[in-house]
Amino acid sequence: MLSYRPQMWCSAGVILASSLVSALAQSAVTASPNPPSLPKQATLAVLPMPSHVTAGTGQFVFDRGFDVVLSGYQEPRLDRARMRFLQHLRRKTGILQWPQASGLPQIVVETKSSSAAVQQVSEDESYRIDVTPMKIVLTAANPIGALRGLQTILQLIHTTPQGFAIAAMQIEDKPRFPWRGLMIDSGRHFITPDVIRQTLDGMELVKMNVLHWHLADDQGFRVESKVFPRLQGMGSDGQFYTQEEVRSIVAYARDRGIRVLPEFEMPSHASSWFVGYPELGDSKGPYRLKHALGQSWERPRDAAEDSSMDPTQESTYKFLDRFVGEMSSLFPDIYFHIGGDAEDAMIEWKTNPRMKQYMDAHGMKDPAALQTYFDQRVEKLIAKHGKRMMGWDEVLQPDTPKSVAIQSWRGLDSLAKSAASGHPAVLSWGYYLDLNEPASRHYAVDPLADAAGALPEAQRANILGGEAAMWSEYVTAETISGRLWPRAAAVAERLWSPREVSDSASMYRRLDTIAQELTYAGVPYVAARASAYDRLTTTVPAAALNVLASVVEPPRGYPRGGSRTYDSFSPLNRLSDVVPAESDLGREFCAVAGRIASHSANAEDLKDAQKWLEQWRDNDTLLAPGLGQSALTAELVPLSKNLSRVASIGLAALERMNHPGASAADAETFKKNQLAALKTASAQTAELNFAITPGVEALVSAIQR
Amino acid sequence: MLSYRPQMWCSAGVILASSLVSALAQSAVTASPNPPSLPKQATLAVLPMPSHVTAGTGQFVFDRGFDVVLSGYQEPRLDRARMRFLQHLRRKTGILQWPQASGLPQIVVETKSSSAAVQQVSEDESYRIDVTPMKIVLTAANPIGALRGLQTILQLIHTTPQGFAIAAMQIEDKPRFPWRGLMIDSGRHFITPDVIRQTLDGMELVKMNVLHWHLADDQGFRVESKVFPRLQGMGSDGQFYTQEEVRSIVAYARDRGIRVLPEFEMPSHASSWFVGYPELGDSKGPYRLKHALGQSWERPRDAAEDSSMDPTQESTYKFLDRFVGEMSSLFPDIYFHIGGDAEDAMIEWKTNPRMKQYMDAHGMKDPAALQTYFDQRVEKLIAKHGKRMMGWDEVLQPDTPKSVAIQSWRGLDSLAKSAASGHPAVLSWGYYLDLNEPASRHYAVDPLADAAGALPEAQRANILGGEAAMWSEYVTAETISGRLWPRAAAVAERLWSPREVSDSASMYRRLDTIAQELTYAGVPYVAARASAYDRLTTTVPAAALNVLASVVEPPRGYPRGGSRTYDSFSPLNRLSDVVPAESDLGREFCAVAGRIASHSANAEDLKDAQKWLEQWRDNDTLLAPGLGQSALTAELVPLSKNLSRVASIGLAALERMNHPGASAADAETFKKNQLAALKTASAQTAELNFAITPGVEALVSAIQR
Structure with a gap:
């Protein structure tokens, strides 16, 4: 489920078509924060909005x-x-x-x-x-x-x-959907128990009710097993939850009305198991703990780190039987999530003679059939321990028992297919918070839209809700809360509130108060970000770095685009690691610029745009002397200079609006040159994009003479 | 020891004599942050400075x-x-x-x-x-x-x-003094265990080694006694430390090389004991838990809340014997602090017939003699349990055993007297952080100055060090860290570093980095203040409130000066409760203004002063519309207006420097009028004073023509 590629959403850092202009202007004037029955003047900064x-x-x-x-x-x-x-x-x-x-x-x-x-x-x-x-x-x-x-x-x-x-x-x-989850990946980076608890506090605040806990991956096996102690002993770099910690977190979650759904990935994404128990792996070993990150398509496969479980050995199922038995008593929830991803297995099983022989002997035509066999064996032993199996899209096969719940990362079609087949179905497509999309994009994804919405009522009832997902390639215990919040709250509202509650301007206004409320609820993500910024301001004025930080966004999607290479011990202490996924000021500026471009701006808009652009233009003067003096900020030297350039282009556009040129032909030349310069100055730098670029582009594009 | 009155230090909010001008100018140019042996360019932002x-x-x-x-x-x-x-x-x-x-x-x-x-x-x-x-x-x-x-x-x-x-x-x-303490008053406001732990984290950072824990006062008895469970059961409003929590905190302190010195006040400041055990009290009861705060001289005495222990009953000593026995095993430190304050006792014992009869029968000439008798009886039973007694100045009497340690709140004379009498002596005069004095004032107080310094070496050796003290009338678990830090670090350096390390400009520079370091050490006082400010910015722009907050200070000394009345459940959520005790920007501005007034300013100084004053003048425009919309900020309406006035006076002075008037006589009139206006605009408002007033006064006073 990691190969999810959100091309349809890519926009930051890209020069947008000028049709954006009207959309920008519109989004900011839409109103109605409160349900119709409440007087407008009443304050109802509640999220999710009650029904x-x-x-x-x-x-x-x-x-x-x-x-x-x-x-x-x-x-x-x-x-x-x-x-x-x-x-x-x-x-x-x-x-x-x-x-x-x-x-x-x-x-x-x-x-x-x-x-x-x-x-x-x-x-x-x-x-x-x-x-x-x-x-x-x-x-x-x-x-x-x-x-x-x-x-x-x-x-x-x-x-x-x-x-x-x-x-x-x-x-x-009352909630619209009974399943309102958040998936936390403790596999790639270990997320400390205190941060898990804070996450549960935040979930309680916004009425989420499932912590889906991704507890093992190639980079680490994170739960103490007493039956198989080499799982965490050799497969975690010492970073794992003791059973006592797990019990305490499960109790903490129950106190907040939150279920804890454990996920142990198999057959792929399980190579951390093989370090201590090589007999489980489908290669010949020895295996080692993987520290590399990133998507599997980005690197050549290394059998020592990328192997899968061996589905051909009875011993594998014996192991899993005892393992599931142990974990079933640790995690009381009815569901037991096995992931079900087999990316790497599909490669190995095609060529490994032992696998081929087994498939031939058992009349399986391809690795997919072998995977189905594996899933079915595992489902049986999970059922034996009184649990129901859950998996991602991949586990859905014609023979999959109807009790198996399917989590869809592929989209609404696949969600609909699961529901139509009689499976409990949960949507995660559209809710991947680690892709750094704006809250409004997630907010717009409805589990009952499109194919899913078109199902007959009885099948639609199989759609239980959704889950926001936070894979942890590029977040650590320190930074994860700043990427989860407040955007997870937008997903929480989508899953709790009536479908008609869908105005994103209202959602953003309330997200702003929720951001504050999270601190009171015990989620110190604002303070954590402030502390992370402190590291970046030892050689520059803090206010000036904040100005830069407030208009940039990390890349959307998985490729980071920079020259850094990452592994699970890389420090995530650069600006791109700690800025919010979404720039509030960038959004605000783009709305103002949209109104200016569409001639619906008021005097305040014009004043704001001018003031912001001047501040951004002049900010580099304050930053330039110090940025290079710290290894953490040297990469920001060109970024800061580019901000000055982008802002100057915006100011030139405003100036031209006030003092039009001689002819429309003149204007076209001006626009062409400025847009080209804007594209250059907006090139992704230090793994950051300017959130204000679409707004500046709108201003330039609006020039008529 | 609460009657300490720091008149000698009062200055904020008061128009200072213009002799300040040169002092202000001087303090900011003093240099030498590093010991002489280190090259100047080396960074040594360490506090306390190593020897x-x-x-x-x-x-x-x-x-x-x-x-x-x-x-x-x-x-x-x-x-x-x-x-x-x-x-x-x-x-x-x-x-x-x-x-x-x-x-x-x-x-x-x-x-x-x-x-x-x-x-x-x-x-x-x-x-x-x-x-x-x-x-x-x-x-x-x-x-x-x-x-x-x-x-x-x-x-x-x-x-x-x-x-x-x-x-x-x-x-x-190595440290200059072996006793470098911090006194925390958990009596008047209960300071939660997590905040005590954070305090220990901060103490470790700056190498303090004694947590003096004031555990009982009239407002509450804060430790679980299993022998006398009505102590906390009826005397704490349910706010007390369990023995398990105490043990855990003592272990936490030991982990950080910090001794925990328990203090149980007697014979006065002990009325919380009598709610559950009225037989201990010197009045006839019934007693009730006191919720009023403030100094005893501010209110008429109420026997139900202000009584003292009865020193005439053997049962009192039997009780104390068992009590000290229980607490001695809970607190392993060699010292057991009994406070020793008898303010209220001195009143009651003079008139209570039972006391008089007892004094007559035992040949005691006055209540002081009865107090001495009480102290000596208590000292014996403390010694019996293997501990040494400690008390404030009051316990020092000619017959006091030499093993008794004396903590001086009265001053260096009293410190010297204790040391000269052969007592281990610890200085707290000059280190009362709750008085909201600037760090530099505490920094300037040396335990070996004046009378103490003049002692012969053998007696001087009795001076073990000092203790910063934080009485909790006006701080809660939420706000205490913001008042402790970073100023406690100045006292820590005074007690650790060589005496020659005394440049306050260097201290302030390093205090600034320590303020940041405290967050890394686990003391979230900056975040706590930010969160407290958030409450004040629900109806005004946060940046504008910050501008106001950055130039005000709470009153120095105990009288708060406003119209609010306080008890131990009063919300401490106003601006005056949460701003730092000392305004860094105020100090910086006053230094710049001092240089301008003494004609030693550079161009940067002039630019800064102008920029700041303009921002302060214009800030009210941003704040005025919203302040009255919240009950928490309504009191700031006149304060914000006054800031505008004070800044305008400063700007007028700068303007006049650039464009002198016709004559010196003109100038005198200008000065007289402006200083009068400054005094009016600087009147304490909302229990806050402007830290910039002395600087503005310096500017006005420097006008010649």
Whole structure:
């Protein structure tokens, strides 16, 4: 599932067709942040947007004098949720809560009954909130609905002249899809337990409910096995989760109403297993832990690092039986994800005489048939341990048992095909956060669009939801949160909120407040980025580096485009490693430029564009003296100079709008020259692209005389 | 010891005499950041400054390929220190360390032998570092010296065109004083265990070695007692450390070479004990937990909250005997601090008939004699449990056993008196961080100055060092780190480095890098402040609020001066609660203004002053529309307006310098009017003062015509 290539989305750093101009102008004026039933003036910076909201009268003012009371069904998880709620509220408001007393305003959490002992795919997550001036009542069928409602309440709190408050209102809310996941790849880079916990905190905030944990890949086997201790002992460089840590994280997730779905890739992407257990591999070994990164099509295959499991040996299945047994007791979820990718196997099995012989002996016509056989054997032993198998698109074969869930990275057609075949189906195509696409692109992908939407109702019901995916080739424990957030929240809203909630301008506005809320929820990604920037500003003014950082974006898609080579120990401490995937200021500038180009700009737009462009033009003067003095920033010398050039082109266009040239022919020459210069100055540099280039291009293209 | 009043230091918000002008100008030009033996161009942003440094040739470049090797004496604490070192290095550089391999550059930590099982006051903390291009060798007599040296190495790493590196050099270093403490008051506000741990991380970075932990006061008894469970059960609002947490923190401190000195205040400041055990109190009860804050002289005394221990009952000593026994086993340090403050007792004991009768019967002439009796009884039972007593100045009486250590809040005279009387003596006068004084003031206080310095050598040797103190009336777990750091580091340097290291300009430069280093060490105080500012910018532009925040300071000394009343549950979420105690930009501006006023400014100075003043003048335009829309910022409306006024006065002065008036008499009128206007505009507002006022005053005062 790694060969996903998002050509259709490539745009940053590329000179766009001038038809962009009108699209840019339009996107920024679209409105309607709130559901129709709520008055426009009410603040509802909630994400995901609840399905139904009705305004009331007055507001509930938070002061130190209030109680949070649990009522109805009780369990320790709810007590902990109450403490977490108070902590978030304290971080958000600074309010220290008085010891409980009678007569105080109350937040009452009324839970009807328990949820399942092991969280099910289709738990009731609905809740209702009634906010009145002296009381907030949250009602839910079970603790999971209560958790969802508590997050909504926290997000509703905002500043007013009277203090922190929530406007009186009624909310009725439930998710559109029962499967709203996030895939974290701990295989390529080890993501430390504290960062996994922070990720769960962020997921709770935006009501995601599945942590899909990719726990092994060629670069590392990350879970302690007591039955096969050489798995982590020789296959992890010492970077793995102990079983105690796993249990603690699973419990942490359950506390937040999140399932943990373990994935152990097989038959390919499993060479880290063979370092300690070479008998499992399909080559002759010896095997070694792979440190190289990147896609398999980018390098020649090396059997010592790129081998797959040997499907022809009974011992393989015996091993897997015991292994699945051990992991099944560690991970309580009903699903057990085997990946199912066989890229490398397809190469080896075609030529390896042992495989060929086995295929011949068993009447298998090709490696694909052998893979099907392998998958079916594995499915049986997973079922034997009381679990259901899950895999990526590749495991879908005509004979695959209907209980097997399919995760689609290929697209909506493949999702539809799985659902039509009767398989539970989950969409990840369109939700690959590691591709550094803008949130709006992910937001626009709907699991029930196109082929999937056209299915009959009964088959459509097999589509359980989706999962954002974060492969970790180019992120570490330090940088992953800054690439996950806040964009994962856009996917979370797509999967929770009604389909009609689809205005990306509203989504971006609310993403902005969620970005802040994440800090209160315990996800310090803003601070982590600030600290990473600090390394880059030891020889230059911090403000000037921030100016540069705020208008660049890392390349979209997998190729990084630069001259650096990467392995799993390469420091990811350059600007391209730590800037947000999406430039907010770039988006804003492009919208303003679009309005200018389409003659729908106001005076403020013109002032902003001029001010920004001048700042970008002049910024290199501040950066140039210091960038070369640090090995980390030397690569930014030409980038900073290019920013100055791009901005100058934008300023020249504005100037020409104010003082048109003599003729349309003149203008064409001007445009041609400027666009050529823009293309040169916008060439990807230091593995970064300018997010403002499309806006500057729009300005230049709009010149008439 | 809370009545310390720093009148001598009051200056912020007060119009200073114009003699300041030359002082301001001078302080900023003083140089010499490095010891004389190191070439000037070498970077040595280390704090505290080592006692001896010799430059070498070349540099050790950090790359992923290096090993940190422990050699000589081994213990698990050193392994953990190694892991911590690597984590700090990873945060600072982003370098992910390769799995160990042979032939890599090495950092070798050569430890000779163990330190004491319980850390002693006079451990050998010396170390030596040899940096050469392929090897760094750290040598220490014991693990504590190794810990100190590791922190020096981390601080030495800096960016170069070749990568992160340390210049070749030799360092020989040892502390000037064996007692370098930090007092944290967990009584008035409960400081959470995670913040205590972060504080220990910060202390390790700057080589402090005593956490003096003020664990009980009228507002709360913060340690779990299993023998007397109503202490925390009724006396803490549920905010206390379990014994398990205490043990974990003591171990955490030991890992960092830090002693933990517990303080339980008696006989006064102990009313939280009486809520659960009223028989200990000297009034008739019932007692209740005090929530009011502030100094005792600010309020009428309330016997239910302000009572003291009853020194006339044998049962009191029986209780204390069992209590000290329990706490002695929890806190391994040789010292047991009883505070010794008897402010409230002096009032009660004078009039309470039971006390008078007891004093008469035992021939005690006054409450002071009764206090002495109490202290002596307590000292005996502390000694019985194998500990030495420590107390503030008040416990020093002629008969006090010489083993009792005295902590001086009164001044160098009192410090000298304790030392002269043969007591181990520790200075805290001059180091009260909660008074919001600038780092330079604390830095200038030397434990061996004045009377203390004049003692004969043998008595002077009784002066063990000093302790920074952070009383917590106006800080919470959220805000305390922002008030501790980075100023505590100035005290740390005073107590570690040679006395000649005293240039405050150098100290401030290095404080700036330490502020950054603290984040890498795990003290997220910069992020915590950013998050606190976020609450204040929901209705105004963040950048504009930052401009205002960067030039204001909270009041110095205890009176807050505003109309808010405080108790221990008051939200501390206003700007005055969260700005740094000292404005760096204010200090910088005042230095520039001083140079301008004394005609020693260069062109850059003039440009900076003009640019800053214009920004401050115009900032209110950005803030005014939104400040009133949030209850948290409404109080800043007049402050922001005043900043505009103060800046306009500064600009008028610059303008007048460029275009002098007709006569000196004219100038006098101008000055008089402007200074009056400055005084009005600089009146304390929203419990904040402008740090730039002295600079503006200097500009105005310098006008000649």
